[in-house]
Amino acid sequence: MGKISSFTYEFIGVHVPKDNILLNEPMDKHTTFRIGGKARCFVKISNAGQLSKLVPGLKERGVPYFVLGNGSNLLVGDLGYEGVILQIGSGMNGMALENSNIRAQAGALLCQVAKYAQQKGLAGLEFASGIPGTIGGGIVMNAGAYGGEMKQVVAQVTVMDEKGQVITLEGDSMEFGYRTSIIKSRPLIVLEVLLRLRPGDPEKIQAKMEELAQQRKAKQPLEFASAGSTFKRPQGYFAGKLIMDAGLKGYSVGDARVSEKHCGFVVNTGRASAADVMEVIQKVQKKVKEDTGVSLEPEVILLGDF
Ligand SMILES: Cc1cc2nc3c(=O)[nH]c(=O)nc-3n(C[C@H](O)[C@H](O)[C@H](O)COP(=O)(O)OP(=O)(O)OC[C@H]3O[C@@H](n4cnc5c(N)ncnc54)[C@H](O)[C@@H]3O)c2cc1C
Known part of the structure; x- marks a missing residue:
């Protein structure tokens, strides 16, 4: 046991x-x-x-x-x-309008909250509509895309500490940074979030979300299982370009492969194991470091025994 x-x-x-x-x-x-x-x-x-x-x-x-x-x-x-x-998923995914703010429980999917905001004529969350995570995960990671990030729309976050106490944190005390927040370094659980959005035309919001979805489809290997960008963006570079320049486009171990469509993604083309993915990650890190001196740090979170 x-x-x-x-x-x-x-x-x-x-x-x-x-x-x-x-x-x-x-x-x-x-x-x-x-x-x-x-x-x-x-x-x-x-x-x-x-x-x-x-x-x-x-x-x-x-x-x-x-x-x-x-x-x-x-x-x-x-x-x-x-x-x-x-x-914290579908069992805790409620959302409600509060003036021109939206209060969402941590388990609500970003796409659901973005759709809700669009229906209510609230702009600002379009960038997140194609990110396949929950609001809670999005806060922890300060998820972002196409010039937007959670930091810009978070007014308040209700969290629980390890004693089970509920605390409300203001957006500006969340220590948001590139793919990080205070929750990466403190054992807090996101319970709900108050998003500060701005009034907008529902049709224009919808059009923006569709445009971003098209861009995503054109550039990302959404046809395969993945965890999104495998590596963080190193300052001054793009991970995908470094990996492509290192000649690793399509490099694979078992069914884990550096996507040919976007080298920043390691994809699972079938029945890849975690060990296969780790081998690809380590090869990429080693070759890029040798070629350019740049260290690629995984954005993907590793859990459990490998
Ligand atoms: C195809 C694809 C495209 C992607 N595109 C983007 C993108 O454009 N931009 C981007 O930033 N990310 C992107 N991602 C990555 C991912 O969707 C985001 O990081 C997302 O925010 C993770 O949310 P999640 O709910 O899935 O979190 P999980 O993967 O379940 O967890 C991530 C971390 O958050 C913690 N966590 C989750 N929920 C809570 C909670 N309620 N309280 C405390 N801790 C919690 C976990 O413990 C873990 O440390 C993409 C992923 C895929 C597969």
Whole structure:
């Protein structure tokens, strides 16, 4: 049973309905890479009350846990994860209008919130409509595209700490930076977000979202499973160009491949393992470093045992 004892399962079962607790759950079902071994315990969270019991309880028992959104920036090792996955997804995805702001729960998908904003005639979130993550994951990563980033639209974030206490943080105290936020360095869980948008014409907002979707389709290998850009953009360079110039376009190990359409993406063309992806990542890092001296840092988050 690994690091999780039957007492821990019982403890989780006291706070979450049994149907929402999955044991030995394959993580390839929960990541856009379609890769990953089994998580010892996978819990579908429905409300903050559950988290306020589980998080301090797991911490007290020394059981590792990981907060999962839509798994779109994640590579889970082939040997899985010996801990508890707390999934904040469709069980916590409500949203509502507050004046010209939108309050959204962390599990709402960025595309759903962007669509909602469009229907309400609120502009500013168009950039996020094609990013396949949740609002919670988008805050953690300060997700961005086409000149927009979450930082620009976040007014307030409601988070929970490891004691189960709920805290409201103002947008400007979120320490947003390139693909990072305060939540990358502090054990906080995003519960909900208040987005500050501006009035706009729904037709124009829709047209902008469609234009960006077209650009994405033309440039990104959306036909294959991936976790988006594999590497962060090194200052002064583009990862994809460095990789192409290193002659690694199409480089593959098993079914993991440097996309021919966009070299910044490592894609899973079939049944790639996490080990295959890691081998491609390491080869890319080594060759680009040798050729240019630039270190490529993965943007993708690694979880579990490889
Ligand atoms: C095809 C494709 C295109 C992409 N394009 C872009 C793009 O244009 N721009 C961009 O920035 N990204 C892009 N991504 C990457 C990814 O979609 C974003 O990083 C997204 O914000 C991740 O959200 P998620 O819910 O999937 O998070 P996950 O992958 O589930 O988790 C990411 C991190 O956030 C943490 N986390 C998630 N939810 C919470 C929460 N509620 N509280 C605390 N921590 C949490 C996790 O623990 C993890 O550390 C793309 C990915 C794919 C597959």
